[in-house]
Amino acid sequence: MKIAVLGTGGGARAHIAKLAALGHEVHVGTRDPQATLARTAPDMMGNAPFGQWLADHPGVALHPFGDAAARGELVINGIDGRNAVAALSAVADRLAGKTLIDYAVPYRYDPDLEHPWPTPWGVMPAMEPVDTDSLGEQIQRALPATAVVKSFVTQEQTTVVDPASVAGGDHTMFVAGDDADAKRQTTDLLTAYGWRDVLDLGPLVCARGMEMYAHLHSAIGFGLGQQFGGHFGIKVMR
Template sequence: MKIAVLGTGGGARAHAARLVGLGHEVFVGTRDPEATLARSEPDMMGNVPYGQWLAGHPGITLTSFGDAAAAADELVINGIDGHSAVAALTATAGPLTGRTLIDYAVPYVYRHRSEHPWPTPWGVMPKLDPCDTDSLGEQIQRALPGVKVVKSFVTQEQATVVDPRSVGGGDHTMFVAGDHADAKQRTTGLLESYGWTDVLDLGPLVCARGMEMYAHMHSAIGFGLGQRFGGHFGIKVVR
């Protein structure tokens, strides 16, 4: 299958590499492919320059957001940062129409001013915007009514999403939410190919609010485990 991954950060790289390993043809989208390949310094999370990473991962095609989406058969994975996602995806609305868009972005706002900041091992915790009464997943769906948006992957680090067995032998839970049953089925199928055995359908896309707000709890658990960035752990819904 031809699958598009939008974004070049660590999470998007994890998906692209895993998908190629599963035999898919992967098209990675970025705002400016030439600029992306020209970068020579690690990104803000310490990932090596994309061109260097790409050279070690044959089978991945780097192109623009629009061209990557157009190349996909059905599935597009959104790894664009939450602050920029709606604008970038809206500009790519045409090629995305009719496709399933799996969104794992968190609507973080960095370098904000807070009366009661949350200090972390790497700085002040970003705030969520939107929060409570809306979600990034819903904003994307409203902006792109012709796209089938599914919120998923967002409750785990992406390295764990693509390799669930690396934590507890894979005995933990992944969630999906969306307003299109067929799109959620495609998303669940992809998760099962990654190795997930416990995928819980939360219902309509409004449930993306809970998944996005969980991001702060995810960070708190990681800090409690002594993990500075992200976290190598899973969560399990016990029935």
């Protein structure tokens, strides 16, 4: 299958490598491929320059966002939350009729807050939107001809692509969206990744809960002594 991954950060790289290992044809989207390949410094999360990483993954193609989206039969959004709506809106015609799996969190970094939450790596980002809207819903409104599914967002992406690395895979992944076929396609991919427990939360409005969980995910990681990210899972017992 031809799958497009939009973004070149650590999460996107986890999906790119896993999809290639599963035998898919992977097309990666970035704003400016030449600029991306020219970078020589680690990104804000400490990941090695993408060009250096890409050299170790032959067969993976890098394109501008629109070209990657056009080539993918299925698209995964790994663009950061602050820029996702604008970047995806600019290539809406290339995404029409396709399933877009969105795992972005609408973080606003360096927020001016009355009561900031200090963390081992700085002030916890604020989320915007929150409560009355979600990034997933904003993307769906911007892309009315695309079936948006919110998923992957309650886990580190390295665990999303390798659920067996935590508790032998005995934990839960979630999906939410307004298109049943798109959710089935997402669940099929999760099954290929190794997930055995995928819980359909219902319509895309449930993306609000998944996105807001990001703060609890961080808090659990801190409680486990993991300063950034978190190698753990959550299980819905029923």
